[in-house]
Each structure stands twice: as C-alpha cells, then as structure tokens.
Amino acid sequence: MSLTLICYDGSPSAQHALAVADRSLSRDPKVLLTVWSAPERVHADSFGYESPAGGPSYARLCELFEQAARDSGTRGQRLAAERGLDVEVRVERNRSTVWQTILEIADELDVEMIVAGTHGTTAVSSELLGSVSAPLAQHSRRPLLLVPTPDRVDGVAGSETAAARAST
C-alpha cells in the first residue's frame, strides 16, 4: 500500500495542491502534514531567563503556534473531506528546516509521493520557487508533485489554456 504525503500550511498554494492531489492522484491513503516552527526566544536573556513583560511565556507561545498548526491541519482535513478525500492529519514541529522535516517524515512513512504547493505562507516572489519547495525539489529522492499557485495557473501561463479548456 503506497502513501502520499501532502504538505499543507493553509496557504492558497497548499489548498490548490490539495485540490490537485484529490483530482489527479489515486485513492491511495494520504497523510496531510503540517509543520510548525517554534518562535524565536527574543525575550530570553543570555542565561535563558524569560522576561515576557506580561506576555505569554515561551512555552505558552509554542503551545499557541502548535495549536495554530493543528487548526490549519484540521481545516485542510475538512477541505479534503468536502472533496470526498479521507486524509490523516499529522502535525510536526520543525526539527531543523521545514523542508528537511518534510523529507524526514516522508522517509519515516516511506511514502511514494510528496505533494506540495510551489509557494507557501513565506513566499516572497512568484518568479522563484518558495523557500520550502526549492530545496524539496533539489533534495527529494522520491517523486515530488509541485503545484503552482492558482494565480500562476490562471494568469501568467494558463490564460489561453484555461480559455481553451473552457471551450471544450
């Protein structure tokens, strides 16, 4: 039985990737992976003591970040369910970099394919691959399906394509 790992961060690109995975791939089991990164410890002094000045503690901040990732994963699962797609949600803390964490999870699950959007929540330019998708493309030894952002499909390269398809 082969698994497909869908990387999901709630961005439009990730939502589009989920839709493409639904339409294009087989009904093999799918795992929806959300990786969250812990916040920087900007309030800690050199001895590690925190002075949050009335704000939440670092541990609380991490809990909030993780909860946000879980909520994002749940929304992705709901989105998938609306399409008749049953996915298992997995939320992982960033172990080193997001792309390395994804590849490590892919190895642990021994997935057949990784699906990701080209630009996630950290995207800065539509002309380049995102900071996660670019190293994924360079380092993944498994088949990797990269799905462009919807605006690229409908805009830069896909306008005539979309028109042609609409006429069929």
Place this chain on the structure above:
Amino acid sequence: MTGDRSPLHTIVWACDARPDDGREFEYVRDLCRSHRGLLWIVHVAESMLSGRSGASDPDAGGEQGIVRLKSRTRSLRDEGIDASLHVVRGVTGAPATAIAQVVHQLCGDLLVIGAGRRDASGRSAPGATALQLLATVGCPVLSLGERVGEPTSGEPRPR
C-alpha cells in the same frame, strides 16, 4: 469533450533520452494507464545558445536516444496508450523555455520531469532545466526523484 475528461488528460514528459531512464519510462507508462490520458514525450534535441547537444553530451541520448524514444512511443501505442513524440530542434535559448512553450501549446495538465543527472557522489539531483521548469510552468510538475519506481511499504519505518 464531456465532463468525463480526466484531470490528467494531457501528460507531457520532458525527456532527455538518457539510456538509463527505464524506471522513469515505466512510471510514466503506469501513470498514463491509470489516467487514460494523452502522453506527449517532449525532447529538446539541442540548444544552440546553451551549447547542449545530444551528439556531444555523453549523458544525453543524441540521435540514438531519439531512435529509442521513437521505439518507446511505438510500444506505448501498441499497449493502447495515446502517445506521441515531439522532438524540438534548433532551440536558441534555454531548453526549459522551449519545453514550457510546448507544455503551454499542448495544454498540458501535468509535466513530468526526470530525476536529473548523477553528481560525483552518485546522487541525482534536478538540473537547471528542471528547476527552471518547476518555477515557471503553469501546470503541476511531477519531478521523479532517483527512487522513482522503488517499491514502498507505506508503513512507518522503525526509528
């Protein structure tokens, strides 16, 4: 066309005709079987600007590679897959630009690119053409890693 059109109606496989692309070929063949879509095998024979030439590049197939691609296209058609070969010659620029144009003209639903060439350590990585395609093509791109075609258990490995 009807509403039964497969989401992957037109699959484009950008192929550099390397002799060792057998597993990529089998993966693409299985993909076409499962989706019953059109397959366009696209090969850029040479690029006048980049200097890439099938005849001088030991990793590329050259004219022999094109002969092999024709044979594979025929075998796919014999299996009932609607496959065609499109060889692009005389490209004056980056091969990725030519491939992207072909994908656009063919209204490709999915572009499949190979695992790339092996480096000195024996690992394969996508080359500049593949990375440029991933960043610019308007349809989903499937990059076949070097482990393509290897059996997977689908079960978590012991840690």
